[in-house]
Amino acid sequence: MKDNCICVLMVCCVCNTPLHGLDFFVFLCFSDVNSNSVAQKIYVEVNNTVPCVRLLNATHQIGCQSSISGDTGVIHVLESEADLEWPLTKGPNPPYMILLESHLFTRSIMMKIKKESSRIAGVTVVVPNTSPSEFSPHTTCPNENTGVYSDTYGPHLAHCNTTVWNPLGNGLSYEEFDFPVFSLKEDKQCYYDHNRVVNGSAPQYPLCAMQLFSHMFAVTDTATCMRRNDVINFSINPEMVCDPLGDFNVWGSIRPYNRSQLGHRDNESVVMAAARLDSRAFFWDVSTGAEGSISGFVTLLAAAHALRDVTQVAPPTHNILFAFFQGEAFDYIGSSRMVYDMQNGKFVIDLDNVHSLLEIGQVKRLVDNFQSSATGANFSLVEPGVSQPLPPSSLQRFLRAQNIPGIVLADHRAAFNNKYYESYYDNADNLNLRYPPNMTAEEQLEFLTDTAMALTEVATVVARALYKQAGGDGTQVDNIKADSKTVTQMLFGFLVQANNSWFQALIPPELKDMLSDPPDFYVGVASSSPAKAKPLTRLVQFLLANLTGTATNLTQDQCQKPDDLPDESVQMYSYLWVQGTVPHNGTEKGPFCVRASVRLSQALSPAFDLGEYASRNYSTWTESRWKFIKARIFLVASRDLEMLTLGVGVAVLFSSLLVTYFISTKADVLFSSAREPASAAY
Amino acid sequence: MRVLSCSDADMYEQCSVSPFAIGFSTVASPPRRKDSIKVMHPPTSNTTTFNWAFFWLCSLLLSSLVWFITVQISNKDSSSQQKGLLIFGVVLSVLLQETFRFGYYKLLKKANEGLLMLSSEETMPISIQQLAYVSGLGFGFMSGAFSVVNILADSVGPGTIGIHGDSQHYFLSSAFMTMAIILLHMFWGVVFFDACEKQLWWSLAVVVSSHLLVSCLTFQNPQYVGSLVPTYIIMFLMGLWAFVCAGGSLRNLKFCLTCKDKDFLLAHHRPR
Numbered sequence: 001m002k003d004n005c006i007c008v009l010m011v012c013c014v015c016n017t018p019l020h021g022l023d024f025f026v027f028l029c030f031s032d033v034n035s036n037s038v039a040q041k042i043y044v045e046v047n048n049t050v051p052c053v054r055l056l057n058a059t060h061q062i063g064c065q066s067s068i069s070g071d072t073g074v075i076h077v078l079e080s081e082a083d084l085e086w087p088l089t090k091g092p093n094p095p096y097m098i099l100l101e102s103h104l105f106t107r108s109i110m111m112k113i114k115k116e117s118s119r120i121a122g123v124t125v126v127v128p129n130t131s132p133s134e135f136s137p138h139t140t141c142p143n144e145n146t147g148v149y150s151d152t153y154g155p156h157l158a159h160c161n162t163t164v165w166n167p168l169g170n171g172l173s174y175e176e177f178d179f180p181v182f183s184l185k186e187d188k189q190c191y192y193d194h195n196r197v198v199n200g201s202a203p204q205y206p207l208c209a210m211q212l213f214s215h216m217f218a219v220t221d222t223a224t225c226m227r228r229n230d231v232i233n234f235s236i237n238p239e240m241v242c243d244p245l246g247d248f249n250v251w252g253s254i255r256p257y258n259r260s261q262l263g264h265r266d267n268e269s270v271v272m273a274a275a276r277l278d279s280r281a282f283f284w285d286v287s288t289g290a291e292g293s294i295s296g297f298v299t300l301l302a303a304a305h306a307l308r309d310v311t312q313v314a315p316p317t318h319n320i321l322f323a324f325f326q327g328e329a330f331d332y333i334g335s336s337r338m339v340y341d342m343q344n345g346k347f348v349i350d351l352d353n354v355h356s357l358l359e360i361g362q363v364k365r366l367v368d369n370f371q372s373s374a375t376g377a378n379f380s381l382v383e384p385g386v387s388q389p390l391p392p393s394s395l396q397r398f399l400r401a402q403n404i405p406g407i408v409l410a411d412h413r414a415a416f417n418n419k420y421y422e423s424y425y426d427n428a429d430n431l432n433l434r435y436p437p438n439m440t441a442e443e444q445l446e447f448l449t450d451t452a453m454a455l456t457e458v459a460t461v462v463a464r465a466l467y468k469q470a471g472g473d474g475t476q477v478d479n480i481k482a483d484s485k486t487v488t489q490m491l492f493g494f495l496v497q498a499n500n501s502w503f504q505a506l507i508p509p510e511l512k513d514m515l516s517d518p519p520d521f522y523v524g525v526a527s528s529s530p531a532k533a534k535p536l537t538r539l540v541q542f543l544l545a546n547l548t549g550t551a552t553n554l555t556q557d558q559c560q561k562p563d564d565l566p567d568e569s570v571q572m573y574s575y576l577w578v579q580g581t582v583p584h585n586g587t588e589k590g591p592f593c594v595r596a597s598v599r600l601s602q603a604l605s606p607a608f609d610l611g612e613y614a615s616r617n618y619s620t621w622t623e624s625r626w627k628f629i630k631a632r633i634f635l636v637a638s639r640d641l642e643m644l645t646l647g648v649g650v651a652v653l654f655s656s657l658l659v660t661y662f663i664s665t666k667a668d669v670l671f672s673s674a675r676e677p678a679s680a681a682y
Numbered sequence: 683m684r685v686l687s688c689s690d691a692d693m694y695e696q697c698s699v700s701p702f703a704i705g706f707s708t709v710a711s712p713p714r715r716k717d718s719i720k721v722m723h724p725p726t727s728n729t730t731t732f733n734w735a736f737f738w739l740c741s742l743l744l745s746s747l748v749w750f751i752t753v754q755i756s757n758k759d760s761s762s763q764q765k766g767l768l769i770f771g772v773v774l775s776v777l778l779q780e781t782f783r784f785g786y787y788k789l790l791k792k793a794n795e796g797l798l799m800l801s802s803e804e805t806m807p808i809s810i811q812q813l814a815y816v817s818g819l820g821f822g823f824m825s826g827a828f829s830v831v832n833i834l835a836d837s838v839g840p841g842t843i844g845i846h847g848d849s850q851h852y853f854l855s856s857a858f859m860t861m862a863i864i865l866l867h868m869f870w871g872v873v874f875f876d877a878c879e880k881q882l883w884w885s886l887a888v889v890v891s892s893h894l895l896v897s898c899l900t901f902q903n904p905q906y907v908g909s910l911v912p913t914y915i916i917m918f919l920m921g922l923w924a925f926v927c928a929g930g931s932l933r934n935l936k937f938c939l940t941c942k943d944k945d946f947l948l949a950h951h952r953p954r
Contacts, residue, residue, distance in 0.1 A: 038836035041843050041852075072840045190845065206844050634841030637850065645854060652861070666938040671811070671929035672950075 044190075046210075046631040050127075050183040053284045054216040054624040056225055056242060057331075058607075058614045061218070062173065063624075066122065066180035070213040073097030073121025074636065075191045081109055088116040092202045095121040097210045099186060102128035105135075107170035114177055122180040122212045124631075125283075131425040137172040137282040138422035140164050146331040146619060147396040149389055157389035163414045165391055166421050173282050173422070180212040182631055183283045183424075190633055205638035212631050218242035218624035223613040225622060242622040246526030246604035247326040248533040249334045250277070250541045252304070252548055254311045254320045256572040256597035263345030269355040270319045271470045273462070274335070274394050275300040276328040277540060278523040281424040285522050290431045290495055291418045293521065295455065296360040297324055297540065298490045302459035305547035306482040307467060317471030318355055322548075324540055325394050326603040327523040329422060331619035334603035335394035339401045340618075347601065351398070356469060357406040359395045362418055363458050364431060365411030381461075384413050391416075409462065428495040445492050445500050452488030459487065486547070494519055498539070505581040506542045509591065512579065514538065523603075525623050530600040541598055545576050549596025559593035573597050734786060734820035741782040742828070745775035772897050779821075780890045783871070786817060787878050810875055811928045818871020822864035829860040848904065855906040862913045866896060869917070869924035876927040892916055 054063035073095040076087045081104070087096035098113065098120060105125050113120050141160035149158035156162060190208040197203060218225035218241045225242035232238055253270070275297040279289025288294070304322045311320070327333025341347040342354075390396055395406040411417055420426040433451050435444045459482035467480060493503045499515040507514065514535045524534055533541075552575075554562065559577040562568035568575070573595045580590040607618040614620070663670065749771035757763050790813055833856050843852040870889050877885035896916055902908035 038833055038843070038852075041846060041848055042836060042839070042841040044845055206842060206850060208845070209840065211840060632841075633845065635844040635850075636840060637842040641850075648854075649857075662938075669938055670934050672934055 042634050044633045046184055046186075046633060048185055049629065049631045050283045050286055051212075051214040051629045052177070052181040052183075052282060053214070053626070054218060055245075056218055056220070056222045056622050056624065058222055058616065058620040060174075060176070061220060062176050063216070064177045064179065064181045064214065065216045066212055066214045068215045070211045070215075071095075071097075071121040071180055072209055072211040072636070074207045074209050075099055075195055075633075077188055077191050077195075078104055078109075080104070084109065084112055086197060088112065088119060091119075093207060094119040097121050097212070098123045099188070099191070100125050102126060103132055105172075107172055110172060110175070110177075113179075114175070117177075117179055120179055122182070122210075123177075124182045124184050124186060124210070124212070126186050127183055128425075131420065131427075131429060134168050134419040135425055136166055136169045136419070136421040136423050138166055138169045138280075139171045139174055140166050140169040142166060142169075142329075142392040142422075143331050143396075145616065146336070147390075147392060148399040149396075154389065162387065162389055165416055167415050168419060169421065173280070180214045181283075182212055182214070183286070184631065194635065205641070206635040208633065209636045210631060210633050214626060214629045216624040216626050218622065221614070222620045222622045225624070226608075226613045240625055242624050243525035244604060244608045245327060245330050245523050245619075245621045245623055246333050246337075246602070246608075247278075247523050248530055248537050248600040249326055249338060249603045250324040250537060250544060250598065250600060251338075252322050252544045252596065252598035254307065254548075254597075255315070257348040258569075258571045259348060259599065260571050262348060264350045265348075265353055268319070268349060268353045270321050270349055270353050271355050271466060272321050272323060272357040273300055273303070273466055274323045274325060274357060274359045276334075276394060277324050277326050277521065277536065278329055279426065279521045280329045280422050281522075283424065285520050285524070286424055287422070287520060287522050288424070288427045288495065288518075289422070289521050290426050290428060290433075291362055291364040292421055292426055293328075294491070294494050295363045295431065298487060298494065299363055299455050299459045299462060300324070300360050301490060301540070301543055301547060302456060302482040302487045303463040303466065304544060305486055306459060306463040306480050308548050310467065310472070310476050310480050314473040314476045316467055316473075318469075320466055320470050321349070322544065323394075324544070326534075326537060327605075327619070328394060330523065330621040331605075332394060332397045333523065333605050333619045333621070335397040336618050337603050337606060338601065339397050340606040341601065343401060351402045351404070354398070354402075354404050357395055357398055357404055358462070358466060358469070359393050359406065359408045360462060361391060361393055361408050361410035362416065363409060363411050363455070365417045366454070366458050381409075382413070388414065409458075431491070431495065433491060433495055441497055441500060444496065445489055445502060446485070447492075448484055448488050449491065452491050453484050455491070456482045456484040456487045490543070493539075498535075501581070503539065505579050506546045507539070507579060508542075508577050509579050511538065526602075526604045533600060537600070541600060542576065542578065545574065545594050545596035545598040546578065549573075549576075549594045549598065552593045552595050554593040554595075556591070556593070562595075568595070574599060732820060734817040735824040737782050737786050738779065738821045738824045741778045742775065745771065745778045748774055769898075769901070772901075773894065776890070776894050776897050780874075780893060783817070783821070783874055784878070787875055790817070810879055811872065814872045814875030815868065815928070817875070818868035821871060822867035825867055826860050826864040829863065830857065849906065851906060852904075855903070855910060858910060859900070859913065862910070862917045863896070866893075866913075866917050866920055869920040872924040873920065873927050892920065 052064040054061055054065055056062075074091075074093045074097065076091070076096045077099045078084065078087075078101070087094070087098055096119060100109070100123060102125055110123070113123060142165060144159050147158075149155070151158060194206065194208040195203050218228075222242070222244075229240045229242065232240065257265075276293045277297055279287045279293045281287035300322060307320065323338065325332075325334030325338070328335060338347065339351070342350045390399075390408055391410055391412070393408045395404075395408055398404050398406065418426065418430075420430055431451050433449055435447055435449065439447065460480065463480045463482060464477050467477060468474070489500075489502045493500055498517055498519040503515055504512060516535070519536065521536055527533065552559075554565070554568075554575070556577055558565060558568075559575045562573075562575045563570050574597070576594045576596070577591060578594055580592050605619040605621070607613060607615040607620045610618075612618070612620075749767070752767055752770070753764070756767055794808070794810075794813075833853065837853055842850060844850050849855075870893060873885060874889050877883070877889065896913050899909045899912055
């Protein structure tokens with residue numbers, strides 16, 4: 001909270017002790033002395049707030065907004081849906097700040113609140129400890145306008161006419177609220193002390209209130225905010241109002257490509273394997289996507305690892321390219337960008353070079369089938385009929401551009417099995433990631449969970465399929481086996497604790513603080529250089545490099561500038577200096593140089609490069625900027641007391657004016673007895 | 683020159699201005715012989731007010747410095763020691779302020795004698811009561827500003843005090859206390875200068891001890907009744923005393939209130 005500072009003469013700060021010695025103040029310029037400033041008596045800052053922010057696309061704005069000076073409301077804890085009567089109609093002290101338990105955070109309650117939003121200052125949702133039985137704030141038909149099905153192509157399959165993919169979706173993430181919605185770890189002590197409604201009668205002042213600040217700069221839609229960005233750039237203080245969403249895709253291949261040769265390659269036919277990296281939730285930056293995306297890309301990473309050895313020994317006919325797309329939750333940002341680059345000769349291959357594409361979607365339920373069989377043998381893969389459309393997947397963007405044979409591997413025939421699609425609850429529990437009790441983090445890292453073993457099976461199947469599809473030697477197929485230890489370590493790192501010893505070993509020393517917990521998978525705003533890519537993206541990059549690349553003997557200097565050496569080429573490979581593992585006999589960590597054909601490619605929607613901010617073909621999602629986001633709790637006084645105090649002040653003012661006038665006009669008379677001796681003495 | 687006495691600071695920065703000194707320019711114009719001296723008065727009085735405010739600031743700076751040093755070398759964890767240091771600081775501050783007041787009195791006397799020598803007046807251009815009043819005013823103004831601006835700054839905002847259990851009447855009480863202190867400084871100034879003129883040392887002692895008493899009364903907070911009521915009683919008593927020292931009397935007051943002042947002036951051949 002701001003200090004009470006008055007800068008007088010050369011003195012920096014004054015901190016007021018509570019009326020102790022009004023004559024006497026301490027000049028302090030730092031806060032480590034215990035100063036009871038008035039602001040600390042009034043406000044309690046709430047830490048660890050998670051807001052809902054505003055996102056914009058070509059046609060709409062979604063998310064939440066507060067007014068520029070914050071929204072203040074009297075706290076009301078909602079006990080049930082019927083209790084909404086009090087803040088919406090009956091309560092005498094509007095506006096109200098509604099505090100919801102997570103099981104009450106439903107569409108019907110939020111829509112009711114939205115309708116009567118003149119009496120509502122905001123909504124706070126208490127961070128839950130356990131997941132509800134089902135909850136998905138996403139729409140029922142994800143990415144329906146940017147897939148391959150449209151009114152001109154398969155209209156009976158478009159817009160979920162045949163299959164509703166996410167039937168549990170309530171669409172809250174895509175609604176617009178003109179009040180702030182925060183997620184807080186709330187304790188309700190203040191409410192119980194001051195605001196309880198007893199027998200239907202209004203509680204007495206002073207009342208407990210909360211103020212939420214989450215003012216968003218951007219309005220209307222992407223075209224408007226990008227236009228305002230351009231206008232503002234000409235002013236003296238350029239300040240952007242919104243930023244496009246995006247990040248970087250991670251891709252790697254079995255045989256390297258020269259990155260300076262872009263566009264079509266003659267006689268090159270590549271089998272692509274794809275997975276998505278990102279996910280989202282209603283609140284900003286707290287998404288995990290365990291079933292939605294992690295299960296998919298961990299499987300693909302394990303498959304890539306499994307293929308490393310066999311492709312050295314018996315290389316397949318076609319090359320295999322692994323692609324991990326970012327931003328797929330927002331109208332396929334990553335995959336649409338890669339397709340665009342391929343179409344325009346800005347990628348190392350183009351669409352004609354793509355032989356086929358295998359995509360790994362949500363594969364958790366394949367896991368369940370596995371767990372039911374005791375011996376852990378193969379599971380069965382079933383192909384639904386041709387009347388079944390493709391689920392929302394990156395393959396759809398490739399098909400939109402060109403007819404490419406493709407497969408999406410998923411655990412659902414029609415609707416998703418995921419009950420928490422794109423929500424905060426799609427976490428480790430959703431994947432049934434269980435560890436025995438009383439284990440340290442390092443022990444948990446090494447422990448082989450059931451989930452890991454099952455995903456390993458899936459990875460093995462995927463690897464073998466890719467190898468066969470790429471025309472590899474049939475006799476080698478049985479040697480391809482995914483490593484369950486790698487899978488379990490990856491699952492632990494992405495879902496439980498990213499800052500563990502295995503992940504630390506894979507990343508460069510200068511990035512060792514990048515691993516923060518809990519890990520989050522929201523795509524975020526695009527950055528211009530790969531060095532500023534999201535930590536998750538960089539982690540996947542280093543993982544893929546370590547799992548598919550080779551360790552070399554290069555020194556650190558040689559790793560920075562490998563072109564000086566005769567056999568190495570920065571055009572073909574990327575050279576990464578990583579920390580290395582601690583050997584088991586406890587000696588120093590050994591950093592080394594990894595050579596891998598793994599690269600980052602930009603995942604920014606082509607709409608922004610083309611300037612088509614109202615595009616219907618590409619993703620146009622942007623995120624608004626804001627100044628600060630915070631919440632604080634305090635007591636508010638009744639209006640009557642405020643008016644009384646004002647009245648008293650005005651009365652004192654006028655009476656003192658009158659008295660002064662009286663004294664000044666009658667001064668000669670009033671003080672006359674002193675004048676005679678005074679004028680004589682001097 | 684205005685004295686800020688602020689009551690209410692919840693959502694409205696309303697300061698009731700009690701401009702006792704708005705009429706000062708009319709008060710400070712006794713009979714003149716030369717017009718040039720008449721022109722000189724407002725600057726002198728203005729300068730005096732702000733000079734005194736500066737002197738008060740110096741005294742505060744000095745006492746704060748001493749307190750700061752003692753806090754640094756003391757044991758920060760012992761709350762009784764900190765409380766003791768606070769009391770020591772308050773007493774020291776009061777004594778320093780009164781010392782500076784005395785010093786300023788001496789300075790003003792010398793300055794006025796010098797001014798008298800330069801001009802060809804027989805009487806002082808500004809009477810010592812007026813000087814006392816202006817000095818007290820400047821002092822009170824500065825003290826009031828320091829008392830209240832901090833609290834005002836934090837009162838802007840939707841919240842009020844109380845979430846940690848403090849009393850709700852913090853703002854109101856501090857506003858009234860500030861008003862009392864400002865008026866008290868004015869009265870103390872008048873009485874102090876008068877006592878110095880007439881060499882009445884016991885009056886001086888009473889002024890200093892009442893200042894000490896009022897400051898120490900604030901340690902009663904948050905029992906605001908316990909600190910405000912005695913302070914206001916002392917303020918009224920000091921006000922009466924200052925009124926008498928400045929030359930007022932019950933008779934004069936009666937004349938004014940019954941509108942017989944004009945007759946009084948005519949009878950004494952005194953122009954208004």
